[in-house]
Amino acid sequence: MRLKVPEGSKGVLVKNLYLVIGVPKKNQERASILKRTMAKGEEVRNKQIILRDYVSGFPKESDMALKTSTMRLKVPEGSKGVLVKNLYLSCDPYMQSRMRKPDGASSLIDSFTPGSAIIGYGVAKVLDSGHPDFKEGDLIWGMTGWEEYSLIPATETLFKIHYTDVPLSYYTGILGMPGVTAYVGFYEICSPKKGEYVFISAASGAVGQLVGQFAKLIGCYVVGSAGTNEKVDLLKNKFGFDEAFYYKEENNFDAALKRYFPEGIDIYFENVGGKMLDAVLLNMRLHGRIAVCGMISQYNLDQMEGVHNLISLISKRIRMKGFTVFDYYHLYPKFLDFVWQYIKEGKIVYMEDKAEGLESGPTALIGLYTGSNVGKQVVVVADV
């Protein structure tokens, strides 16, 4: 190969061009895009994962489709947005709610637009910027599209990445939205105290694994539930939980909780809802706290399961608080300092499940609802 841009090409020749040689087609394409993205303003192919139509119940792969459009790698004149190349996309349970037809009442955030790219958290590199706070080459995390390139018209939801000596994909998890969620959910909502009894459902997920470790760091007794024996093993042997159990093998959640919490539960970090919540309510201690972060067992149901034991809220004087991370991003700098230190000291471990290529996005996302991911589910779109 001649280390020279061919006559008439608007591309640039880059060092990692070797990827073109002898690598799978997907990576060839990626390398070829990479090359082309170097030319600011050029119109390039832009592969996207779009939502076909609104979904009821859990999404299926066929609810999404790969679409190829084009994108001019330049922020439109007068726009204060940024144009980014997406590197990592985050699969998060809440995304199912954005696939539903808007009902105006229970939605946390707007639904996706059928026919358009799915929106979610991701890590990306700025190729062009109309905003003074961002410049070409900046790395950011925040809301972006499930596509190779995104024009992000409003930069309010974007955070600049300063620490880069960790895998950048961490900004979809421990250093991003799930990290802040775990941090505020545990420290702000649960008011934890040393020695308290903490239960976490869906505990090996992006949020749960961190909540458990935060709780251990302040000296709580921590038990998690998870959906495979492999995850239970991880909770006990990698994330340092005191105990963990495989909920699908328990036919009586109340009995299981009584086994692990003979003294009762002070703090429940709720990720699943339904029958587990009902059993937890029977096992809470006086003045217990429940942080309601998610209810993943219920998202596929047209009518959610009934919860029968709310009377315990009175007898046990329980505080139950739903929250979303959107209200707490002002704490991000404080959180980042906090968690960064622990990562550096090796006091917090973190586990990701990486799917390769934008095309793998639908399968990866759907896997969240069947529990096939082990750790934080990330889709790798491109190298930086």
Place this chain on the structure above:
Amino acid sequence: MRLKVPEGSKGVLVKNLYLVIGVPKKNQERASILKRTMAKGEEVRNKQIILRDYVSGFPKESDMALKTSTMRLKVPEGSKGVLVKNLYLSCDPYMQSRMRKPDGASSLIDSFTPGSAIIGYGVAKVLDSGHPDFKEGDLIWGMTGWEEYSLIPATETLFKIHYTDVPLSYYTGILGMPGVTAYVGFYEICSPKKGEYVFISAASGAVGQLVGQFAKLIGCYVVGSAGTNEKVDLLKNKFGFDEAFYYKEENNFDAALKRYFPEGIDIYFENVGGKMLDAVLLNMRLHGRIAVCGMISQYNLDQMEGVHNLISLISKRIRMKGFTVFDYYHLYPKFLDFVWQYIKEGKIVYMEDKAEGLESGPTALIGLYTGSNVGKQVVVVADV
């Protein structure tokens, strides 16, 4: 009649002896007891309402019985308790839970003892005292027995009555447990702000009528639900609620709430549970608060109705807090100053439903669960 104690009698002759003449039997008995109680240490007849056996579901009259025993009107040697003559007994919804067989888990307080007198809040007069803080003639309110005379071995649950220029029965309601409940439930749990939208279920009850008036006093928009048209009328025309509705005439609570709260509900003061709670959850505003005070619609059920819309806790960032007044009695002096002033200024009205005579207790108590009381249900046992 000779105005002289008969030879050999240990009784005293009292001014209100005229009651004996030409009044119903019940009152004759009362007057006759009155006379006899004057003789400290005498053994007198003591009528009691006892629990026959544990109850499942709502109590029936036949679950209680009138029993006549005797009582020596003197605190036993060495006891730090007080011996009181009961004047007014309070019928409160929570009492049903004390009639159930103890299950060790969900009970707020101990169950009653079958065969013994029912225990509840009441207003009484001290006849003898083994405790330096109480002396003969003191008026108190607190936990006492459903009987004419009670020996109260522990005085921790008793409050001395200092303000007597209101009906003493008020200390079973606006100036007693339900008053403190309304006060802490609204001000401490709901964090109310001027202009907020407040919904109260079972709104004409002892607690609800006060919560609504507290909310109006700080400039909230207040709607209550109640179980008869008469109560709805009271809420609007006596207690100053902005709106009220008869829930039994609404076949769709969600639609009813949308009619009264087109902008949604900021604060829900929960007294009923079940379907109403489910509908409220659909109509809460962002950052809404739910104070869970009671769930009277559920107390008679072996399994409580399922609540299906808890996912709203997340999307609306709702704080839901169960509480019981027992944790807040340290605020009683502050509360009393607060509410006393409003009563004196005529800014708070209060409504009682008085049943005459200890014998009427079972019917009065049971009426709470069918909603037959209008205002705070009190049983008049004796005159002071």
